[in-house]
Amino acid sequence: MEQGKDRKARRITSAFVAAGVTLGVAGGLAALTTTSSNAATAAGCTAVYSTTWDSGSGFGSQVVITDDGPAWSNWTLSYSYAGNQTLQNGWNGTWAQSGKTVTVTSAAYNGAVASGGTVTPAGNFTYSGTNAAPTSFAVNGIVCSGTVPPTTPSTTPSTTPSTTPTTPPTTPPTTPSTTPSTSPSSPGGGTGHVANPFLGATSYLSPDYTGEVNAQVAADQSSNPTLAASEAKMAAFPTAVWMDHIGAITGAGDSVHHGLQWHLDQALTQQQAGTPITLEVVIYDLPGRDCAAIASNGEIPATAAGLTEYESQYIDPISTILANPKYSSIRIVAIVEPDSLPNAVTNQSKPACATATPFYESGVEYALNKLHAIPNVYNYVDIAHSAWLGWSSNMGPAAQEYAKVARATTAGFSSVDGFISNTANYTPTTEPFLPNSTLQVGGNPLDSAKFYQYNPYFDEYDYDQAMYTQLVGQGFSSNIGMLIDTSRNGWGGPNRPTSLNSAPTTVDTYVAANKVDQRPFRGDWCNQSGAGIGARPTVQPYGASNHIIAFVWIKPPGESDGDYVTATHSHGDPHCDPNGTNTDGNGGTYSTGSLAGGDVPAGQWFAAEFQQEVTNAYPVL
Incomplete structure (x- = not known):
């Protein structure tokens, strides 16, 4: 099926720094992202929680979990909200909610995680009142503890470009290649040809x-x-x-x-x-x-x-x-x-x-x-x-x-x-x-x-x-x-x-x-x-x-x-x-x-x- 259009006629990735999340934004703004970082200590895992969008009555979230111990053949993430956040749908795992507790069980395609590897389950929720981020996470029953996240950002419309993405994918991304880059990946300074x-x-x-x-x-x-x-x-x-x-x-x-x-x-x-x-x-x-x-x-x-x-x-x-x-x-x-x-x-x-x-x-x-x-x-x-x-x-x-x-x-x-x-x-x-x-x-x-x-x-x-x-x-x-x-x-x-x-x-x-x-x-x-x-x-x-x-x-x-x-x-x-x-x-x-x-x-x-x-x-x- 062909299309024809022109202007006349036509016709985030968060960069993970230490245990936190930073989001590059077109327009140079700070991201609309709440971050909870969980240090790897002796728990054997790290969990980084972030909200990817927040409308005041609904939001998207993702949890980047890292295996800091032996390889996993499967995994189950669990955490709890303090408020009335209610699961709507999720991906990169099988999502469920009982009361305030959310669990995500690995899917067939992402259960195996090597030592040092990561996986990112994500979902959409509704809520009213305050959207406080969870403060404790566990993977396969092992607690990943960390610092309390900052306050959820205001949803007041900005006069500069928002970083709110559309509804995220319902199928997993392909595994990123490890082939070395042929060009520098540093974003700094406007010099050089960056990735x-x-x-x-x-x-x-x-x-x-x-x-x-x-x-x-x-x-x-x-x-x-x-x-x-x-x-x-x-x-x-x-x-x-x-x-x-x-x-x-x-x-x-x-x-x-x-x-x-x-x-x-x-x-x-x-x-x-x-x-x-x-x-x-x-x-x-x-x-x-x-x-x-x-x-x-x-x-x-x-x-x-x-x-x-x-x-x-x-x-x-x-x-x-x-x-x-x-x-x-x-x-x-x-x-x-x-x-x-x-x-x-x-x-x-x-x-x-x-x-x-x-x-x-x-x-x-x-x-x-x-x-x-x-x-x-x-x-x-x-x-x-x-x-x-x-x-x-x-x-x-x-x-x-x-x-x-x-x-x-x-x-x-x-x-x-x-x-x-x-x-x-x-x-x-x-x-x-x-x-x-x-x-x-x-x-x-x-x-x-x-x-x-x-x-x-x-x-x-x-x-x-x-x-x-x-x-x-x-x-x-x-x-x-x-x-x-x-x-x-x-x-x-x-x-x-x-x-x-x-x-x-x-x-x-x-x-x-x-x-x-x-x-x-x-x-x-x-x-x-x-x-x-x-x-x-x-x-x-x-x-x-x-x-x-x-x-x-x-x-x-x-x-x-x-x-x-x-x-x-x-x-x-x-x-x-x-x-x-x-x-x-x-x-x-x-x-x-x-x-x-x-x-x-x-x-x-x-x-x-x-x-x-x-x-x-x-x-x-």
Whole structure:
């Protein structure tokens, strides 16, 4: 299933220090984390408790337990709360609660823990009143004692980016590789090429996006002050700068979308002394761009002359600006050509894609060569999303395609720092009530539901873990980082399920009752009705050992995905028409899921969409 989007058209890990937890945060803030550290003494274990989010009535927690004695073949963690904290769900173990006491028993995949090894069970809870952290933990009956944790932080909304992650994974991350890094991992000082550019850095806040948000806040203030107050918080989150046409390099000549050099200069003014700052820029103008879409078709033809134009008129000017020593303290995160190479895998039956593919491959190769040569630029190549490449028939060939292009570059696999999924898309980071795609309902596995069509990856977390394994297997470094665009995949609001509904007896009704993704068809992608802001930009949302190194907002929330053909204008994409339909390739026909009134050209401000996304944010703003 292909997607097509662009900005115009489109489309934590906690670092454990001693016995405590520190969380790097995009924006340079202290994390919303309560920490309890338990010294290893003679107890044979260490337990580190932290709250990963806290809304005032619910919270997420995790306990990092370390085996300081002989290896475990299985383990049981137990601890007690002082208040009325009530378990909702958990993962990385089997969770149970009796009264105030919580127990977690190891799962089949994580029972064996070597001496010195760690495991991290995590869960979600509700509460009222005070959310005091537990002070004592035991593993296999052995007490891990430690200091009393600090007071739970305030949940008062900050004017700077929150570190609250979305609902965490319901399946375990793959075991991190022990292969030595090919690049330094220290986050300090903005010097050198680090493993995670977001760690230890603040984040650039685009004045262009802030201006769009503030204008909407002013428009809504008198009619809906409550909504306006939530909208105002959006101006404090980092979003990417899109280079989606050659003219974007120098700027549109207006006050809405400035040029690349202007943004870099603004980043220098925002940078704190001695601290690096990250700026995300989207490289998006390949010859024959988005060959399977209409709303995001590019300006450069898929021809040899077009490739020369792409290289000389687009990539070369961008790389020249980025290479200016003036900007060497900025960690520039380059999102390389969304929706390009996936088309080389799945859409070769389309003549436009078959024609464009060699130019995609050569263009991405050229872009990686030019950008990788700049030490403070970090290349993250787009890998679409789980609803596109999740099938085994797509995932393996996709990894091979990315490896093919990387091998052709001067630096080989080193030219790629990592990959990004869900760019400008709406696929949830996790499906908390659908953790097992093979679960049998009515004699059939859940992935046989029409919504999934035997695609075993229901969310981006699981998809990214699987793609990581595939990519490393093709030769990429085990230190590649995975990013997820969470700008619009929250799916909150009144239609979001809040607990498991096990009553349905068919896979289709079971999935419909429990999925947070409210699209009528998983292939819908344009200005989706009911969508909401997702997890805030967050560094290492699942810990330092997880391959997902950050949540990012690449698509600026509130900017349209594309318009559609009407009697008054001939340009547009039928996928964006709220009265149109999409097909699944198997005879199924579905609504586009597009928001009514959405005949807004790609990249332009769509007020109703922004209002909806803020209203349906999850976690709430």
